Amino acid sequence: MTESAPPRLYILGLGAIGGLLAAHLCKVLPLTLILRKPPTLADENAGEGTLNLCWQPLNGKRPREMLELKWSTVDAIAHPIDTLFITTKSYQVESAIEQVRAILAEDTRIVMMQNGLGSQHRLMEQLPKKQIYAATTTEGANIRETANRRLWLHAGKGKTHLGPLTNAAKQRSCTDIVSWLNNAGLDCEFAGNIMQALWNKLCINCGINPFTALLNCPNGRIIEAELFRSKIAALSEELAFASSHAGFPQQSAQIERQIRQVAEKTAENISSMLQDIRAGRKTEIDAINGFAWRYAEQYGLPYTVNKDLTEKVRRISQPAI
């Protein structure tokens, strides 16, 4: 009996979450990063088709590792892709799909891992027949950049939920993907209703990210700030209306409690939005408070705090890269 070859996984988008996934999954399965061009930093270029990813495992207790990962441009991928993780920023999903469209097979599974909401809906509209899944995670992940090196850091242990978005995805099991992530050391659970998990995470991001960006501080410091204290109750109420209208009833007190808990639990973490601002990148505010604002406005629900935070963050963030 011949054993079938293990599946090869592909990751498109080498940001903080892409690096976190790559550093874990490369230990259990063959993996290829899809890049537009060879790595430009001298320290990262490990020769023909390989890239050095400098990885700091959790809490800095274990030594840094230099992981040698395979990479490829889209043109050089000759065989159909079974499972593709898209870990780009939310506003880059459409262009990422255009980049790989030619190598998507009929039964390719696409796993989206973006902050916020909106990009998932747009991809489902763009590719309604494809097997599209989404995952959301509370793992803390950062990138620290110097002139000639990028360091990917595992900043905090969290939990990942993964489940199907499209009907095509609902008809095919993704328990193997969940198992790969667990075997790789990420605590992952199947979510039959992944939209609910995405809405829960959206509420947490709406209550943490804009405050860290505007106050230029780690997550834990927002709680004592006047800006947070004056807005959090009304913001949680707006989020409760929106989430409940979307079919995921939540009380505003429960949302506020969760926001405070996550801010405390990840007190030292620099949120993804503040990381973007500090690195001069466009932020994901439009997929976070901007999404909540537009959703609420569309259905005649209250939205003034989400609108105000969105506009304030837009004013301090860069245009699209």
Ligand code: PAF
């Ligand atoms: O976007 C982030 O940084 C994270 O989702 C969270 C939960 C706010 C922790 O930093």
